[in-house]
Amino acid sequence: MTVTSDQLWPEPSDRVRELFRDVAETMLARHTEILAEMEEATLRDPRYLAIAQDPVLAESSDRVGVFALKKWLTSNIAAPGARVPPPDSEETRTYARNVVLRGLTTDEVTSWRAGQYVVWRWWLAECFRVARDLDELESLVAVSACSLTTAVDDAIAALAQQVDDVREEFAGGAQLQRYATVELLLQGADIAPARAEAQLGYALTGSHIGAVVWTDSERDAHALEAVSEQLMRACGAAGRLTVVAGTAAQWLWIPAKTVPPAADLEEMLSRHPRARVALGRAASGINGFRRTHLDAAAAQRLLSRLRSNLAVIRYEDVQMIDLMSADVSQLDQFVTDVLGDFEAASPVLHQTVLTYVEEGLNRSSTADRLYTHRNTIDRRLARVDELLPRPFADRPVEVATALTVLRIRGSA
Numbered sequence: 001m002t003v004t005s006d007q008l009w010p011e012p013s014d015r016v017r018e019l020f021r022d023v024a025e026t027m028l029a030r031h032t033e034i035l036a037e038m039e040e041a042t043l044r045d046p047r048y049l050a051i052a053q054d055p056v057l058a059e060s061s062d063r064v065g066v067f068a069l070k071k072w073l074t075s076n077i078a079a080p081g082a083r084v085p086p087p088d089s090e091e092t093r094t095y096a097r098n099v100v101l102r103g104l105t106t107d108e109v110t111s112w113r114a115g116q117y118v119v120w121r122w123w124l125a126e127c128f129r130v131a132r133d134l135d136e137l138e139s140l141v142a143v144s145a146c147s148l149t150t151a152v153d154d155a156i157a158a159l160a161q162q163v164d165d166v167r168e169e170f171a172g173g174a175q176l177q178r179y180a181t182v183e184l185l186l187q188g189a190d191i192a193p194a195r196a197e198a199q200l201g202y203a204l205t206g207s208h209i210g211a212v213v214w215t216d217s218e219r220d221a222h223a224l225e226a227v228s229e230q231l232m233r234a235c236g237a238a239g240r241l242t243v244v245a246g247t248a249a250q251w252l253w254i255p256a257k258t259v260p261p262a263a264d265l266e267e268m269l270s271r272h273p274r275a276r277v278a279l280g281r282a283a284s285g286i287n288g289f290r291r292t293h294l295d296a297a298a299a300q301r302l303l304s305r306l307r308s309n310l311a312v313i314r315y316e317d318v319q320m321i322d323l324m325s326a327d328v329s330q331l332d333q334f335v336t337d338v339l340g341d342f343e344a345a346s347p348v349l350h351q352t353v354l355t356y357v358e359e360g361l362n363r364s365s366t367a368d369r370l371y372t373h374r375n376t377i378d379r380r381l382a383r384v385d386e387l388l389p390r391p392f393a394d395r396p397v398e399v400a401t402a403l404t405v406l407r408i409r410g411s412a
Contacts, residue, residue: 009146012081016139020080023126023144027119028073031066034122038065038115045114050104054297055304056214056249060098063091064159065115072119072151081143084151086158094218096162098246100170103183105163116152123148175244182243182251186290193286202241207257209235210280210292212300214249220274221248227275228252230268234260251296253289257282265312278303279314298322308408318408320401331405338395338402342387350403352380353392357400 012020027034039062042048051057068087075084099105123144131137170176181199184191193204213228215221228250232240235256243251259279269275280295282288295315302322303310315322325331335343342349352370356377359365363381367374385391392399 008083008150009143010139012139012143015136016143017080019127019130019136019140020143021077022130023123023140024073024076024080026126027122028070028077030122031069031073034119035062035066035069037118037122038069041114041118042112048114050102053301054102054246054249055300056246057098057102058304059216060091060095060246060248064095065112067091068151068155069119072148076147081147084147084154086151086154088158092159093162094247096159096166099159099163100166101175101179101244101246103176103179112152112156116148120145120148179243179245185286186293188290196286200241202239202253203255204286204289205284206255207282207284208289208292209254209256209259209282210289210294210296211252211254212245212249212278212296213252214246214276214300215274216248216276217274218247223272223275224248224250227269227272227277231265231277234265234268251293253293259314259316262312262314262317269311273311275311276303277312279312281316295319303408306405306408310408313408318404321405321408324401335402335405337389338398339406340387340389342384342399343402343406345384345387349380349384349387350406352377353384354400354403354407356381357396361396 042061042065043052051061064087067089071087072084075082124141127137127140127144131140178200181191181196185196185204197204211228211231213224213231215223228240228242231252232238232254235254235258237254237256239255241253245251259282265277265279269277278296278299280292280297280299283292283295299313299315299318299322302308302318302325303313305325305328321331324334352366355369356363356366359369363377364374367377370377381392388399
C-alpha cells in the first residue's frame with residue numbers, strides 16, 4: 001500500500017479493495033441486525049440519556065444512524081477504502097434542529113462512539129472471515145480502522161457545524177427563549193414566578209394539564225397545531241402555553257382542572273390519524289406545572305418502551321404500569337401470571353371487565369354503559385372467573401392493570 005500527500009491512510013491494493021467491498025456487501029445485507037445492536041449500545045450510554053428518554057428525539061437520532069451506516073457501507077462498495085464524505089441529508093438537518101430546539105449540545109452525540117464500536121466488532125468478524133492470510137488481514141484491518149474512525153469523526157464534526165448554523169439562525173428567537181424558561185421551571189430553578197410568567201405569557205397559578213403532542217414523522221408535523229388547538233378546547237380552556245420541543249413535537253400546558261376521557265380524545269384525533277397525545281394529571285401552581293409535564297413525558301416514554309401505537313394515553317390511567325414497566329419482560333410475566341387463560345379471551349370480555357372496574361364494580365351501570373342486559377354482564381363475569389387463575393374479586397386492581405397493559409401492547 002502507498003500513501004500520497006493528500007491521503008490520511010495508505011491506498012489499499014486491488015486485493016484489499018476486493019475484500020473491503022465483500023465485507024461491506026455482507027454488512028449491508030445484515031444492516032438491520034447491526035442497527036438493533038447499535039441502538040441497544042447507545043441506550044446503555046448514560047451520556048445519551050437526554051435523547052433516549054424522548055421518543056421523538058430518539059427516533060430522529062435512529063434515522064441519522066440508519067442513514068450514516070448505509071452511507072458508509074454503500075460508499076465502500078462503490079469506492080472501497082476511500083474517505084467517505086459526512087452524511088448530509090434531511091435526517092441530519094432535522095436532527096440538528098431538534099438538538100437546538102431542545103437546548104441540547106453535540107456532547108450528547110458522543111454516544112455515537114458506542115454505535116461505532118458495534119459496527120467495528122461486526123466488521124472485524126467479517127475481516128477474519130474473508131482474509132486468506134495475516135498480511136491480507138493486517139492491510140484490510142488497517143484501512144478499515146482509519147475509514148470507520150474518520151467517517152464517525154467527520155459525521156460528528158459536520159453535525160456540530162449544522163447545530164451551530166441552526167443555533168445562529170434561531171438566535172434570539174422567542175421559541176428558544178420560551179424553551180429555556182420552561183427548562184428552568186422543570187429543573188426547579190430559583191426563578192421569580194412573575195418573571196417566568198412574563199417570559200412565557202402564561203399564568204403559573206391555578207391548575208394546569210400538561211400534554212405532549214407529537215407525530216412519528218416530520219412529514220406529518222403540520223397536524224401538530226390543529227391537534228393542540230382541539231386538545232385545548234376539549235379541556236374547556238381558551239388559551240394554552242405551547243413550546244416547540246422538536247421538529248415533530250410540542251409541549252402544552254392548558255389551564256384546566258379535568259383531563260378529558262381518552263375515548264373523547266381518540267375520537268378527536270380520528271381526523272389526524274398520525275398525531276399522538278400524552279397527558280399528565282391536572283396539578284396546581286409552579287410545582288404542578290412541573291409535575292403535570294413530567295407525567296405526560298412519562299406516559300409518552302411508556303408508549304415507546306412498550307412499542308405501542310396507541311394514539312392517546314393519560315398518565316392517570318397508566319401510572320401503575322409506568323412504575324412496573326422498567327423491565328418489560330417482568331411486566332409481561334405479571335400479565336401472564338395475573339390473567340392466565342383470560343389473557344387470550346375475547347376483547348369483549350376484556351372490555352367488560354375494564355368497564356366494570358371503571359363503573360365501581362356496579363353491574364347495572366356496566367350493562368347500561370355497554371348497551372346490554374344485566375344478565376349478559378353476569379354471564380360474562382362468570383366466564384371471566386372461569387378463565388382467571390384466581391377469582392376476579394380477589395384482586396380486581398391487578399386484573400384491571402394487566403388488561404390495561406394488554407390494551408397498550410395490543411396497539412403495537
